Amino acid sequence: MNKFTVLDGLVAPLDRANVDTDAIIPKQFLKSIKRTGFGPNLFDEWRYLDHGEPGRDNSRRPLNPDFVLNQPRYQGAQILLTRENFGCGSSREHAPWAIDGYGFRAIIAVSFADIFSNNCSKNGLLPIVLDAISVEGLFQAVLANPGYHLKIDLMQQQVLTPDGKVFKFEVDAFRKNCLLNGLDDIGLTLQHVNEIKVFEQARKAQQPWLFT
Amino acid sequence: MNAQTLYDKLWSSHLVRAEVDGTALIYIDRHLVHEVTSPQAFEGLRLAGRRPWRIGSMLAVADHNVPTKGRAGGIDDPISRLQVDTLDSNCDELGIEEFKMSDVRQGIVHVIGPEQGATLPGMTVVCGDSHTSTHGAFAALAFGIGTSEVEHVMATQCLLMKKARAMQIKVEGKLGRGVTAKDLVLAIIGQIGTAGGTGYAIEFAGSTIRSLSMEGRMTICNMAIEAGARAGMIAVDDITINYLKGRPFAPKGALWEQAVQYWRTLQSDAGAQFGKIVEIDAATIKPQVTWGTSPEMVVAVDGKVPDPQRERDLVKRGSMELALKYMGLQPDTNIADIKIDKVFIGSCTNARIEDLRAAAHVVQGKHIAGNVKLAMVVPGSGLVKKQAEQEGLNKIFIDAGFEWREPGCSMCLAMNDDRLAAGERCASTSNRNFEGRQGQGGRTHLVSPEMAAAAAIAGHFVDVSKV
Numbered sequence: 001m002n003k004f005t006v007l008d009g010l011v012a013p014l015d016r017a018n019v020d021t022d023a024i025i026p027k028q029f030l031k032s033i034k035r036t037g038f039g040p041n042l043f044d045e046w047r048y049l050d051h052g053e054p055g056r057d058n059s060r061r062p063l064n065p066d067f068v069l070n071q072p073r074y075q076g077a078q079i080l081l082t083r084e085n086f087g088c089g090s091s092r093e094h095a096p097w098a099i100d101g102y103g104f105r106a107i108i109a110v111s112f113a114d115i116f117s118n119n120c121s122k123n124g125l126l127p128i129v130l131d132a133i134s135v136e137g138l139f140q141a142v143l144a145n146p147g148y149h150l151k152i153d154l155m156q157q158q159v160l161t162p163d164g165k166v167f168k169f170e171v172d173a174f175r176k177n178c179l180l181n182g183l184d185d186i187g188l189t190l191q192h193v194n195e196i197k198v199f200e201q202a203r204k205a206q207q208p209w210l211f212t
Numbered sequence: 213m214n215a216q217t218l219y220d221k222l223w224s225s226h227l228v229r230a231e232v233d234g235t236a237l238i239y240i241d242r243h244l245v246h247e248v249t250s251p252q253a254f255e256g257l258r259l260a261g262r263r264p265w266r267i268g269s270m271l272a273v274a275d276h277n278v279p280t281k282g283r284a285g286g287i288d289d290p291i292s293r294l295q296v297d298t299l300d301s302n303c304d305e306l307g308i309e310e311f312k313m314s315d316v317r318q319g320i321v322h323v324i325g326p327e328q329g330a331t332l333p334g335m336t337v338v339c340g341d342s343h344t345s346t347h348g349a350f351a352a353l354a355f356g357i358g359t360s361e362v363e364h365v366m367a368t369q370c371l372l373m374k375k376a377r378a379m380q381i382k383v384e385g386k387l388g389r390g391v392t393a394k395d396l397v398l399a400i401i402g403q404i405g406t407a408g409g410t411g412y413a414i415e416f417a418g419s420t421i422r423s424l425s426m427e428g429r430m431t432i433c434n435m436a437i438e439a440g441a442r443a444g445m446i447a448v449d450d451i452t453i454n455y456l457k458g459r460p461f462a463p464k465g466a467l468w469e470q471a472v473q474y475w476r477t478l479q480s481d482a483g484a485q486f487g488k489i490v491e492i493d494a495a496t497i498k499p500q501v502t503w504g505t506s507p508e509m510v511v512a513v514d515g516k517v518p519d520p521q522r523e524r525d526l527v528k529r530g531s532m533e534l535a536l537k538y539m540g541l542q543p544d545t546n547i548a549d550i551k552i553d554k555v556f557i558g559s560c561t562n563a564r565i566e567d568l569r570a571a572a573h574v575v576q577g578k579h580i581a582g583n584v585k586l587a588m589v590v591p592g593s594g595l596v597k598k599q600a601e602q603e604g605l606n607k608i609f610i611d612a613g614f615e616w617r618e619p620g621c622s623m624c625l626a627m628n629d630d631r632l633a634a635g636e637r638c639a640s641t642s643n644r645n646f647e648g649r650q651g652q653g654g655r656t657h658l659v660s661p662e663m664a665a666a667a668a669i670a671g672h673f674v675d676v677s678k679v
Contacts, residue, residue: 016534017527018406018506022646027627031277031291033251033298045648054291083527085407088440089644091342092249093358111407114442115342119358172374174235185360189368192229192237196370199228199239209463209471210241210335211268
């Protein structure tokens with residue numbers, strides 16, 4: 001997994017609540033058996049004016065000029081700013097794969113759906129929860145200032161604005177350590193193989209019907 | 213010992229170890245696998261030179277991509293076909309039990325698990341699919357996971373997670389005529405919102421829940437995720453145990469007796485503490501219809517499409533305006549005046565035998581309206597289909613103008629050929645009315661099977677309790 005330490009990135013605002021994973025990456029792209037290549041189809045139905053299908057050359061498709069990520073000022077954005085309940089719906093990990101593939105490294109929102117938030121952190125993508133008032137302030141700052149950047153410091157658990165404001169955010173200590181060091185969950189869990197085996201044997205003795 | 217919630221009991225009985233910050237290693241009893249979210253996990257396992265920890269915990273089926281007609285010719289779409297073939301070859305190579313497309317037991321993963329008795333009380337059940345919450349109806353701790361977690365479970369038989377808070381949704385009283393488990397869960401989502409259950413595991417309790425069949429309970433737990441909760445659950449009672457007895461994967465003989473004795477303990481203790489309690493009066497609930505692009509955008513069938521101008525929260529108002537634009541609806545339109553183009557009866561929410569019986573009862577001896585271009589019934593599994601055919605339900609549907617299809621996820625998410633065209637409006641028994649969910653530009657209204665059936669006959673929404 002990619003490490004996440006400090007990021008100084010351009011912010012793109014997606015001013016909608018309840019953005020679901022069907023909107024983030026529509027179902028037809030889930031037919032892929034690979035983990036990569038989803039970036040060009042991030043927000044496909046909002047981003048393009050035509051219907052997308054896997055295998056098409058996306059560079060030749062007509063862009064929707066009204067969609068925020070198509071505006072020149074947000075090209076190269078690495079931080080996505082959005083509202084409540086981002087990533088609700090389907091558990092598809094293709095959603096964080098698409099967000100990561102597009103070039104985002106962090107998402108700031110009022111809240112995230114549980115499975116989506118979990119999937120992000122398995123892919124080196126940092127979901128940051130800030131309160132609704134702070135998020136509203138950031139929306140206004142982004143809209144008012146072309147080229148608006150934020151600095152995210154995971155070690156300090158801080159978002160820093162260009163004018164010196166600091167927003168603290170929460171992150172689980174375990175998750176933070178994994179992100180800072182780019183640690184692989186499976187490798188970490190396999191350090192506890194013996195404990196898992198002992199647990200499994202006890203379970204088999206108590207509830208043998210689960211192991212027939 | 214302190215009084216425990218059902219969730220506490222399920223959590224602590226699977227706890228292998230915990231880190232200082234509360235991150236825990238939880239043992240997984242049952243891993244259900246389907247074609248869409250597993251190929252990258254199998255590949256990751258192979259690249260790391262690992263093998264699945266416990267093959268016997270796994271059960272696989274292709275459901276999302278499979279065609280619902282003309283199956284004899286295989287899958288036309290080469291990309292879908294490759295994904296299903298990849299599941300078949302992964303399962304064959306590793307010796308994982310899989311119900312292939314030609315197997316009568318094939319169906320939607322959340323229908324076949326319980327149907328086979330592969331879902332049992334007290335289990336942890338995971339699947340790379342958010343509607344895994346369905347299995348919580350059996351007092352299992354069941355939740356959807358991403359593909360990285362699918363690989364993690366394959367490799368370690370465990371998951372890393374933090375304990376959620378417990379919420380109790382207590383429903384008391386009798387549901388009115390024509391009011392179903394689907395209406396109840398839609399009304400709950402309308403009340404608490406699609407993020408109302410975020411960070412919680414929800415236990416559904418109360419006399420109304422206890423009176424529901426297992427099919428109804430599965431419909432409720434299925435949509436816990438639409439309320440934001442990764443897991444929904446219901447305590448064990450006689451209805452749970454009677455449903456499971458004799459199922460192929462359920463224990464037999466002395467093991468059955470031993471299991472039942474344990475399962476009976478799977479309920480919240482008197483005095484157990486919940487982080488949040490929501491109380492609902494069943495008698496106040498009417499048949500529900502969603503009007504927008506989020507399951508929380510729902511009203512009773514005798515209601516009207518709301519007016520965003522009356523919403524004071526600006527973010528919410530913005531969402532409502534976007535939803536009405538997408539749905540092609542005007543504020544204050546009577547729900548009963550909304551005409552539909554298509555009807556879909558199916559999905560892991562509502563494609564079990566009881567759902568099909570209820571819908572068939574409504575359409576019997578009638579015919580779909582002239583403006584309904586397509587009405588389809590997609591049974592949840594091959595066994596549900598077979599049972600329905602033995603009862604003659606297929607004939608009732610076909611005589612009424614419905615198409616009778618092969619089992620799969622179908623137009624719930626439109627990954628196969630079953631989908632809405634842009635602008636088409638559908639009465640659907642599925643679980644999500646998101647933009648584009650049933651096809652780009654398609655407009656979904658979530659309803660119960662009875663309501664979908666009644667809408668098919670009338671050509672617009674009608675109050676099934678008055679039909």
